[in-house]
Amino acid sequence: NNLWIAPSCSLLHSPQDLAVEEKLDAEIKSWMAFAAQKLVELGVVKQALAHGKDSVKEAIAASDAAAADRATNKKIHNEAVQKRVADLPEGADQRKSPFAERIKAQQAWMNLPVLPTTTIGSFPQTTEIRQARAAFKKGELSAADYDAAMKKEIAYCVEVQEKLELDVPVHGEAERNDMVEYFGEQLAGYCFTQFGWVQSYGSRCVKPPIIFGDVSRPEPMTVYWSSYAQTLTKRPMKGMLTGPVTMFKWSFVRDDVPLSVVAKQIALALNDEVLDLEKAGIKVIQIDEPAIREAMPLKKAQWDEYLAWACESFRLSSTGAEDSTQIHTHMCYSEFNDILPAIASMDADVITIETSRSDMELLTAFGDFKYPNDIGPGVYDIHSPRVPTAAEVEKLLRKAMEVVPVERLWVNPDCGLKTRGWKETVEQLEVMMEVTKKLRAELAAK
Ligand code: GLN
């Protein structure tokens, strides 16, 4: 009489009702439960406790059948993918040479000035871009017209960067709705809901993709757009990917294999993309990992194990890349101080981080730790439309020059620019370039 039963936690983070999903594959649907379905299951448990297991025979049998099917179904289980992860040879996650040698091979062809400049990837996602995508999805805009519209955006974005003389341009990510969804839509093992919204924080809601099965990459995902962007400039175009941890952390993830396996599968899919980009002549590639800190287990005792496979997965995604191919990574604001050895073990040639809002405080930690590879501390806050003064940017950059050897220092904003408008974006980057050129001249005169 005193026994209460309830779900193990709030339903706040479950999507509401699986029954309203019209486009999900019926089999995949049979393996899932959203909030409404979980409550029906709770009712089954109650019934079983109150009236005996026999009274819910059918519900239990249906559940057992779904679980048995899920354990073997070919939609989930891809032997080739599983084998590829299981058979990874010793050292598969290591670049060909250590950073000191790689950076020489990279500098030999990139010919960058001191304090090279770049951005984090996205440029303004304007209303026109979002309208074009919505019209394309509704079938109101043809594939050819959508393609042309995106190319026009990319061309404009590259032209702006040419004028600014940014050393390592990007294509601007106009074709991406979201940095996880864009890749999820092209990877096997991912599916999407129509109405699976959940609260993310405050009044913000997201509709995370679902990783239901083994992940692989049927076709190149970014080569088309990055190659097009590269035809528009002689400067090295930076390709842009989302890293394995961020790819699973911002999705709903299957619970029938360890997260480390999911991460490695995604890493190998990304690795296919890295090698295809390289083949297509894109030899600077950024693999964003903003969620690496967020995915840390709550219990400190589990950190080392997590960081080992998370960083291994990151390294796996660029395995086999030539020494001369420059791998970047980017992380948003995070408390990194206690995990710096792990961040360094990711062995990206260049890391860009948020540092402007904290007045370079984080950078001091990287400096004290003697972070071994190239580093680009953000020199202005992209979260505000405000254009910083040259004096402010100069102060931050000079601070950075005190803690990072100048030959390893990059100059960039502190995150992607997609939430900004074009006007302030250009003005902000102009200030960044003006200050960089001033300090370059000063260094040359020394
Ligand atoms: N490349 C992404 C962008 O520029 C990175 C976003 C992020 O750090 N969250 O938008």
Ligand code: ZN
């Ligand atoms: Zn960021």
